[in-house]
Amino acid sequence: MAGGNPALRRYRMRSIAFSIAYLASIALATWIIPDDAPADLLTVALAILPGLAVIGWIWAMGRVLVELDDEYLRMLDVRRMMVATGITLALTSVWGILELYSPQIPRMPVFFVFPMWCLGLAVGSLYNKLTLGDAGTCT
Amino acid sequence: MKNRLKVLRAMRDWSQQDLAERLGVSRQSVNAVETGRYDPSLPLAFRIADVFSLPIEEIFERDE
Numbered sequence: 396m397a398g399g400n401p402a403l404r405r406y407r408m409r410s411i412a413f414s415i416a417y418l419a420s421i422a423l424a425t426w427i428i429p430d431d432a433p434a435d436l437l438t439v440a441l442a443i444l445p446g447l448a449v450i451g452w453i454w455a456m457g458r459v460l461v462e463l464d465d466e467y468l469r470m471l472d473v474r475r476m477m478v479a480t481g482i483t484l485a486l487t488s489v490w491g492i493l494e495l496y497s498p499q500i501p502r503m504p505v506f507f508v509f510p511m512w513c514l515g516l517a518v519g520s521l522y523n524k525l526t527l528g529d530a531g532t533c534t
Numbered sequence: 535m536k537n538r539l540k541v542l543r544a545m546r547d548w549s550q551q552d553l554a555e556r557l558g559v560s561r562q563s564v565n566a567v568e569t570g571r572y573d574p575s576l577p578l579a580f581r582i583a584d585v586f587s588l589p590i591e592e593i594f595e596r597d598e
Contacts, residue, residue: 400560467563467572527571529562 402462403532409455413448420444449509463532471523471531478522479515483508537594539568542586556585 424441432438456476463469487508493500520530543553550568554561557578566572567582574582583590 465559465563466575466578467566468560470572527566528569529566 400463400465400468400532402459402464405462406455406459406532409458410452413451413455416451417445417448420448453509459532467529468532471527471529474523475516475519475531478519479512482515482518483512486511535573535594535596536570537567539564539582539593542588542593543568546586553585557581 420441424444428438428441460469460472460476463472487503490500490503494502524530539553543550548556550564551561554564557564558581559578563572567574567578579590579594583593586593
């Protein structure tokens with residue numbers, strides 16, 4: 396049932412579509428924008444395209460929580476997202492304070508926040524598995 | 535919260551998957567409720583009661 400849940404099927408389709416859009420827009424931006432490009436309208440517009448795909452991905456993850464009619468699976472996913480959010484907030488806050496007080500600490504690119512959150516989902520799955528016996532859905 | 539889902543299922547010769555399909559939820563959900571790892575919401579508890587044609591208090595009882 397979990398694998399065949401219509402909400403999860405829709406999520407998978409959306410996720411694949413946004414992943415393709417992300418990779419295509421990254422390739423396009425890399426191909427067109429030179430390394431020393433000025434911050435003009437074309438550069439900004441092309442650079443924003445992958446960001447829109449990421450926003451779509453985030454929307455798809457939020458949407459699956461709304462559409463998932465199985466309350467237990469929804470709870471597992473909410474727990475994973477809470478763990479991921481907690482880890483991301485903790486790491487970025489601590490690193491940010493380190494950056495503030497020590498100029499020798501390397502700057503963390505903001506770009507890494509979302510991948511960090513996604514890795515946090517994996518930790519959330521592990522937490523679910525260890526505490527409830529079920530990891531959650533594939534989101 | 536304790537429950538009698540396993541006994542009630544056995545009386546009807548239903549698997550967890552059978553019950554899950556009748557409730558419109560995943561087998562994991564039935565397993566989690568049955569083993570006491572997850573307390574269902576009131577709407578789901580009512581659906582479970584409807585499926586077994588029993589009042590909720592004959593299926594679930596609070597932990598002492």
